[in-house]
Amino acid sequence: MKNFYLLITICLGLTFNLQAQTNSSKFTVDFETFSLENGLKVILHQDTSDPVVAVALTAHVGSAREKEGRTGFAHLFEHLLFLESENLGKGGLDKLSARIGGSGANGSTSRDRTNYFQTVPKDALEKMIWAEADKLGFFINTVTEPVLAKEKQVVKNEKRQSVDNRPYGHTFYVVDKNLYPKGHPYNWQVIGSLEDLQNATLQDVKDFYNQWYVPNNVILTISGDFDKAQAREWVHKYFDEIKRGPDILKLEKQPVNLEKTKRLYHEDNFAKLPELTLTWPTVYSYHKDSFALEILATYLAKGKNAPLYKKIVEEEKLSGSVSMFNYTSELAGQLMLQVRAYEGKDLDSVKTAIDQAFKEFEKTGIPPKDLTRIKAGLETDFYNSISSVLGKGFQLAQYEIFANDPNFINKEITKLLAVTPEDVKRVYNTYIKDKNLVATSFVPKGQPELALKNSTKAEVVEEVIKENTEDNFDASKTATYKKTRSSFDRSKEPAYHGKPELESPDIWTANMPSGMKVMGITNNEVPLIRFSLEIKGGQMLEQVNKAGVSNLLAGLMTKGTASKTPAELEEAIEMLGASIRVNASEEKISISGNTLARNYSETMELVKEILLEPRWDENEFSLLKQQTLSDLQEQEGEPRSIARNQFKKLVFGSNILSFNQKGTQATVEQLTLEDLKKYYHENLSPMMATFLSVGAVTKKEAIQSLKSISANWAPKPVSFPDVPEFKAPAKSKIYFYNVPGAKQSELFFGAPALPATNEDFYPVEVMNYRLGGGGFASRLTQELREGKGYTYGIRSGFSEGTYKAPFFITSGVRTNITFEATKLIQDILKEYSKSFSAEDLEVTKSFMIKSNARKFETLTSKLRMLQDISAYGYSQDYIKEREKLVEELSVLEIQDLAKKYINPDKMYFLIVGDAESQLKKLEELGYGKPVLLNPED
Incomplete structure (x- = not known):
């Protein structure tokens, strides 16, 4: 991933995609394709429901096309392609995205493909086609040695963050x-590996680009509100003259067959709990057996009826959860089963339980009812996958x-x-039963006895952090190069076409006799409904000695009802193709979910049972309590979680908000x-509740679905404690939490700022x-x-809350530059109120106003809008009001806001990292001797 703010989920197994059948009576998505003479394949999908368009460039190249010794190169190249091109200039798509109100230029790399994507207001489509063509045909000359050296460091930091500095990261x-x-x-x-990344040369970059980034190995997808004839014209204009590359040889499928079972173990520096992973070789994507394998994995591990869950979680109480998935790729596949056991549990006992569950499955197979239940959820998954124009573009390119x-x-x-059922049993016998596999045991440092017996030590390359070992480079240096010839002047950025009109969705409201409020947006784009019953309270109503009680209550509410x-209960929800979740946060408990429109009434009947007819199951409470304690223990080894938890303590002091929302080991232990x-x-009262719904449901239907809930939910007043006016420290100080051997330092800086209800918040x-905040x-x-x-x-932001929530800066940085990174942040903060310029304001205004075109594209975004209105008292037309506010803001007003709310001399500077190598130098920041936060043994 190029951008750490956006997580793109790549489905590991079966995914529902797009149906292009125009004669189907079911929901359809029409598309058309054409190819240029140079081999570029173009897929167009028109969707006029929102004034936005998604453009994606997908190259059929990933890590599988690399050479040994140059691993990680496809991913490194993904990063490079964003930095500059001949006609966009330095900053490339990132600067363009900020100006045009885009979602942020981003990309991702897998084993077999790399994609680049962005959603923009529809008036910027020609700009995006121009920009994507510039990457494909007018890029490589801009890559220099300093550019490559800098991006190597970025990618190595990504590896440390996602792999080296995380529990189980090397699995x-x-x-x-x-x-x-x-x-x-x-x-x-x-x-890839850190060594291979460091060894990548400029010639490697050029060779890789010339071999793989050619039109005949790339797909361009355009999805959204646009004129197809005009789009075709622009595609021809900007892509036609890019030369075709050499023919790309198709890789043959390469399934694997293990000659023997392999058992390996690794002592994990960050893990607090032992984890067992079993992996069997299976089939490539779209193989005829992949569908049954996906259903097999779902049945065996997911939910209360799953054989593995019943045996491992409920009967043997070895773990709080089980995960199993079929991970398919273009050339081969693997079926994976993972169990993170409770503290001190021998993984041999987990393996024994797995074998017992398999034996039981061999006797019974999958019941037809469960097969029906699993299939029922897939229709909902399908509609969710196409709720955005970008998702549609992804799916079309994937299939192509x-x-x-x-x-x-x-x-x-x-x-x-x-x-x-016979297919499911057959793939089990073919790929799992008595078959060789890879078994990995990741155990806490110093506890190798928890690994499977007869396991050998795994080869894991651990980075040794040293001072002053990275290459120096000057990223500000402008590259000089001879521009690639073109038949027209590509340096001239295309104009906007039209002006997308922001149309705020109509919001309807109602009040139930019980005092419950109702808000909704009717939208029939897809036959889905998303809803959330928001009950004010949550952590805010807890006593300090009962910290975590609302989280446990939320978890228990979906564990059965009085009659189920x-x-x-789980089966009843899944048979409807629905999902219902209960979640506790700082200021509310929410019962939320989504469902097919045709099953909305039945889904709400289940919501009623969950809310008003709790089961209070003793066994489930005991199980949930153990899972929570295990989760809390797991967080103690994860640097990011440590930073988040310690920062809350600094900002909120002794208030209940300073606690982890799950509580502490001590408070959860004694909860009954x-x-x-x-x-x-x-604390759960309709007088404190608001029901929100978006999608294919009318006001009348929503009210009808709530009548029984309202009639049977007794109203009662709920008193809320006064929240103190949290204050910034009188003087900044460094706080340090020691994680010996950390490959990165996690930074969490900030101080109390203002509530979301304050007129200054937006x-x-x-x-x-x-x-x-702008990526x-x-x-x-x-x-x-x-x-x-x-x-x-790295990012900064203002937390939302009705209380005085903090301003924060958070990042993971290379361990050996912890001081330098902190000093640079300190300098940026000190200068920001003085240096914010008219150009900064122009870019900010352009993004803030133009990005509004994307505000209401999905049901999720519409629901979030209702949540903000409900929680913070915003007007129904607050988006338009904010647009006017942005237009009127001046440079001086921005500078005054920065002075008022961001003061690096009155801030908590929290660092989680390796104290032995980093602590002493931090004294040079001028904030005194760092305070070590680790609890005493």
Whole structure:
């Protein structure tokens, strides 16, 4: 990933995609394709529901096309392609994105493909086509030695953050090294090794680009509100003259067959709990057996009825959860089963329980009812996957590359629905029963006895952190190069076309007799409904000695009802293709979910049972309590979680908000079922509740679905404690939490600022855009990542709350520049109120106003809008009001806001890292001797 703010989920197994059948009576998505003479394949999908368009460039190249010794190169190249091109100039798509109100230029790399994507207001489509063509045909001359040196550091920081500095981060490295033989293209990781990244040369970059980034190996997808004839014209204009590359040889499928079972263990520096991972070789994407394997994995591990869950979690009480998934790629696949056991549990006991569950499955197979239940959820998944124009573009390109047909969905649905209980049993016998596998045991440091017996020590390359070992570079240096010839002047940025009109969705409201409020937006774009019953309270109503009680209550509410066992309730929800979740946060408890429109009434009947007819199951409470204690223990080894938890303590002091929302080991241990009942009866009231719904549901239908809930939910007043006026420290100080051997330092800086209800809240968000809220348009990112290569990502922001919530800056930085990174942040903060310029304001205004075109695209974004209105009292037309506010803001007003709310001399500077190598130097920041926060043994 190029951008750490946006997480793109790549489905590991079966995914529903797009149906392009125009004669189907079901929901359809029409598309058309054409190819240029140079081989570029173009897919167009028109969707006029929102004034936005998504443009994606997908190259059929990933880590599988690399050479050994140059691993991680496809991913490194993904980063490079954003930095500059001949006609966009330095900053490339990132600067363009900020000006045009885009979602942020981003990309991702997998084993077999790399994609680049962005959603923009529809008036900027020609600009995006121009920009994407510039990357494909007019890029390589801009890459210089300093550029390459800097981006190596960024990618290495990404590896440290996502792999080296995380519990269980090396699992896939160990699995793939032993599942795929040497020379197999899946033997190495997509992100590569630090050594290989460091050894990458400028010539490697040029060779890679010339071989793989050619039109005949790339797909361009355009999805959204645009004129197809005009889009075709622009595609021809900007892409036609890019030369075709050499023919690309198709890689043959390379499934693997293990000659023997391999058992390996690794003592993990960050892990607090032992984890067992079992991996069997299976099949490549879209193989005929992939559909049954996906259903098999779901049945065996997911939910109360799953054999593995029942045996491992409920009967043997070895773990709080089980995960199983079929991970398919273009050339091969692997079925993976993971169990993170409770503290001190021998993984041999976990393996024994797994074997017992398998034996039981061998006797019974999958019951037809469970097969029906699993299939029922897939229709909802399908509609969720196409709720954005970008998601549609992703899916079309995926099918084109890996199935050679974007219309493959017709065959896939047929194959999925045709899966029988016999098919599920057959793939189990073919790929799992008595088959060789790779078994990895990741255990806490110093506890190798917890690993599977007869395991050998895994080969894991651990980085040794040393001072002054990274290459020096000057990222500000402008590259000089001879521009690639073109038949027209490509340096001239295309104009906007039209002006997208922001149309705020109509919001309807109502009040129920019980005092419950109702708000909704009716939208029939897809036959789905998202809803959330928001009950004011949450952590805010807890006593300090009962910290975590609302979280436990939320967890228990979906574990059965008075008339349904936990398994029966889960089954009833899934048979509707629905999902219902209960979540506790700082200021509310929410019962939320989504469902097919046709099943809305039945889903709300289940919501009523969950809310008003709790089961209070003793066994489930005991299980949930153990899972929570295990989660808290796990967080103690994860540097990011440590930083988040310690920062709350500094900012909120002794207030309940200073606690982890799950509580502490001490408070959770002593919580009883009676504590949950007391909280439930005293604090859950319709007078404090608002029901929000968006999607294919009318006001009348929503009110009708709530009548029984309202009639049977007794109203009662709830008193809320006064929240203190949290204050910034009188003087900044450094706080340090020691994690010996940390590969990165986690930074968490900030201080109490203002509530979301304050009239300054949105103006300070505007002010923060150029500081650290605007991704690659922000100074923190430009100076720490792009200028120095210190980090993979950094951001700043203002937390939301009705109380005085904090301003924060958070980042993971290379351990050996902890001081330098902190000093640079300190300098940026000190200068920001003085240096914010008219140009900064122009870019900020352009983004803030133009990005509004994307505000209401998905049901999720519409629901979030209702949540903000409900929680903070915003007007229904607050988006338009904010647009006017932004237009009127001046440079001086922004500078005054920065002075008022960001003061680096009155801030908590929290660092989680390796104290032995980093602590002493931090005294040079001028904030005194750092305070060590680790609890005394």
